[in-house]
Amino acid sequence: VRIDAALRQALKAGELHLLYQPIVATADRRLRKVEALVRWHSPTLGSVPPDRFIPVAEESGLVVELGAWVLGEACRQLAAWGPAAGALAVSVNISPRQLTAPGFAAQVRQLLDSHGIAPQRLELELTERVLIDEGQHTREVLAHLSQIGVRISLDDFGTGYSSLSYLTQFRIDTLKIDRSFITDIEHCPRSTNLVTTIVRMGLSLGMELVAEGVETAAQAEALAEMGCHCLQGYVISRPVAADAVPAMVSYGA
Numbered sequence: 001v002r003i004d005a006a007l008r009q010a011l012k013a014g015e016l017h018l019l020y021q022p023i024v025a026t027a028d029r030r031l032r033k034v035e036a037l038v039r040w041h042s043p044t045l046g047s048v049p050p051d052r053f054i055p056v057a058e059e060s061g062l063v064v065e066l067g068a069w070v071l072g073e074a075c076r077q078l079a080a081w082g083p084a085a086g087a088l089a090v091s092v093n094i095s096p097r098q099l100t101a102p103g104f105a106a107q108v109r110q111l112l113d114s115h116g117i118a119p120q121r122l123e124l125e126l127t128e129r130v131l132i133d134e135g136q137h138t139r140e141v142l143a144h145l146s147q148i149g150v151r152i153s154l155d156d157f158g159t160g161y162s163s164l165s166y167l168t169q170f171r172i173d174t175l176k177i178d179r180s181f182i183t184d185i186e187h188c189p190r191s192t193n194l195v196t197t198i199v200r201m202g203l204s205l206g207m208e209l210v211a212e213g214v215e216t217a218a219q220a221e222a223l224a225e226m227g228c229h230c231l232q233g234y235v236i237s238r239p240v241a242a243d244a245v246p247a248m249v250s251y252g253a
């Protein structure tokens, strides 16, 4: 409750900002997208990690307002990078309550229009939970988003649920393979086999594959051999401030 009240205040006071983590093409290491990650420096609580405040905001419903701020800020920043960013895309985490809040798809459309952003340059990261819990309304929102032309990404893939049926029911453009699977691929043949299988499945369904949490050159090499399209993780770059992004478009992460 204390975090929630402080967060409500923080939104008004402008205490939140976004960092951007590079996602590069495995083949040439060029920057393809950045994932927007929210940060909160509170004058009273200090730095509060999103793992602590996002669940609280999700619980209280404040995540709808917080998420709207994140989405707006990411779109504003993408437009502000201008031609320097080329065809760079931005990927934004969307919480379940935000996705199903009234008017979400209309809000997305409005942001794209007002900033003059091509829809395929915005990717929305959803978790499996959203697709499992889906009711008629979620189905309609996802259809509307598809129609607008934004890309849909499945975050933390492999950690949520065992049902894969939603992969055929919804248009999913990108699978983000959870970092828990990537950690062991250097040492553990079973992990390597599992990630190889996920990559093949995604490829056969026409999806883009992003490996998350890539921390070593050996992992990056193994993922390249598997045919995984993109890499994200500390071995490429930590999340960076917005003003560091244009140079990465030109010179690499």
Ligand code: G
Binding pocket: 036, 037, 038, 049, 050, 051, 054, 067, 070, 093, 094, 095
């Ligand atoms: O950036 P970091 O690794 O600390 O993120 C921790 C968790 O917080 C991750 O699960 C990430 O998806 C989530 N997160 C970060 N930024 C946002 C955001 O803007 N919205 C939502 N819903 N989750 C976020």
Ligand code: G
Binding pocket: 021, 037, 093, 155, 156, 179, 212, 213, 214, 215, 232, 233, 234, 235, 239
């Ligand atoms: O749940 P989600 O995938 O959105 O979480 C993204 C989080 O993962 C961010 O908070 C980011 O800081 C963190 N992260 C990104 N790259 C790495 C990495 O290589 N190793 C570890 N341990 N965490 C990472």
Ligand code: MN
Binding pocket: 035, 093, 125, 155
């Ligand atoms: Mn994410």
Ligand code: NA
Binding pocket: 155, 156, 157, 176, 178, 179, 212
């Ligand atoms: Na993830």
